[in-house]
Amino acid sequence: MNRKERFMRQLEGKSVDMTPVGSTTTYGVVDIMKKCGAERPLADTDPQAMATLALGGVEYAGFEWVKAMGWDITPLSEAFGCELGEAKIDRQHSIASHPFAESIEDLEKPKDLLQRGRFPAYKEQFKILKDKVDDEMVIFGESEGPFTCGANLVGTESFMKWTFKKPNQVDQVLSVVKEGMIEVINFAFDHGADYYVIAEPTSGPALMSPKSWKKHVQPVITEIVQKIKGPLVLHICGNTDSIIEMMCETGVAGISIEEKVDLKRTVGIAEKMGVKVFGNVGTAQTLYSGTPEQAYQESIAALDNGTHFLCAACGIAPLSPLENVQQLRKARDDYFKKG
Template sequence: MAEMTPRKRALLCVTGNKRRADRISCMDTLTTATVDQMNAVNAPFPEANRDPQLAFKLAAAAWEVIGLEGFKLPFDLCVEAEAFGCKINWGRIDRHPSVETHAFNDLKDLKIPENITETGRFPLKHRVEEMLRKEYGDYLPIINQVTGPFTIAGHIFGIEKFCIWTKKRPQEEVKEALMQISEMNIDDCKKALQSGADVICIADPSATSDILSPQFFRDVMIPVYQNMAKKIGAPVVLHICGNTSAYLPYIADTGFDAFSIDAQVDPAFAKAIVGDKIAIVGGVPTITALLFGTPQKVREAAIDAIKKGVDVLMPSCGIPPRTPTANFKALVEVARCMVYV
């Protein structure tokens, strides 16, 4: 039998075939970078977001320093907004870049340049993916993250304005704008797959049920996601922050391979709702366990998540930069010694 590598294991687990793997995967499809890693490999924020050599070192640190079984790029959610012309606040070592200004005043002003994924930091991301594939061969998976269409809409139009349009504008126009944005995401993913990426993570934190109604999610977001699932052509993980319990029945029908749940969603509940239609990944709370907890608390949370059926063991959301290495490593230790229960 061929050797089981972290890449093969990750691809099995993320597509819902964990029982064909030797144990659970602990690739992290969300933000992996912490201040400890930045210091260890000498690749700090904000420079590591813009310099390919530093980005390579910091992405590799997920494996080299923590032992996470995969690489993920980029470290922030601003690549798309930046390419649209939004002003970016680059942050500092323990602060992610954030979007400062919007690009369009109105829905009908939306114009996506045809070559947008060849501008801004898109090429940097794809280049670093190539570098990782060259350096590590086929041993570890590479995750290409895209910012989800709803979150991008919030960045380029302003989230409150866009929220109001979901009520005041014809739903078809809102959906069409999101569809156009999703085509840009798809184009980005195609380039990433050519550059060596194996897995796509769509991070759409703003599309949370703390903001949107389940009806809007079902009628508008699901068709947009289905369009992405149909065209991307690689395993896709969707991440939405917050309590997404009410969305789960719809998320099961997106056609995506996995859904990443935040700490507010119980993994066992999520599994019970979605069945085997979509894998459930995540399970280790970023705040109570990873940031403010102890290695013991992380181990307990990780074991609990595996018992509740998660398919990939990973943090419930993007890792806070000040997370202690000992806590982050405790997650990896559990994955490495746990068989399924």
């Protein structure tokens, strides 16, 4: 089977010859940029440079599927009006303003949402990737999730306080953002995505209690899953042990977890619910600041613990050594040769 068949069969719960290996979050790694000649900030805005860097992950890191929609998780927030911080080769775009910090009275989904920000460039990037890899590799889109987008629009500190003091306003923001999220995800499927990832760092247990997550986040993601045209993968940063069941209950096809999470336990829970697990080789201590041997051994451990897709635990830091990143593919290949 080719790489696309392997990935989709694994996602659908069918038998495969080996575990797919890649990244289901951002991988704007400087070493890859320099090798393929597509460097940020151009690779954040130019469709050809975006596609070249996406394919660089395959050519130089050994990944088996490719990412569309740039190298940060700000596109929906940008389209709703957030200003972005300057991107550099080793720094992705960040949120620089919160347009609804003073009032959410005028918050509504822009009618021209998909003509704003970088969505026209993403449309062209999808076309380039489809022309190059359509029958050979899976393509995925990614953006921030609804709660993280809402926090970007209002300001994270205020939005978190609202979950206690103004919960109705949190839900009001999420009801608007949710509609934009559905439109964006279906845009990705319409232009060639095989699956989509939403990253929800702001709704992780480090910032939000499981009770609040169940009240505010779970219903929104559940509704999004019901209204989109393809499979969704949910990534949440930090130790998500306390909300794994709720993440799976949303109906997502997969969950992406960090190294702090008990992978073996998570796989056991997810498999009973028909959900696949992506992860969870550490990004900071291992891929960024560790040794190649540490990255290799952690990859083997993830395979031993049953990961369905061998990936980094989160977005791969720009200055991560390429040799460390390459250990995921090397470990996977060695693991199945021995088997």
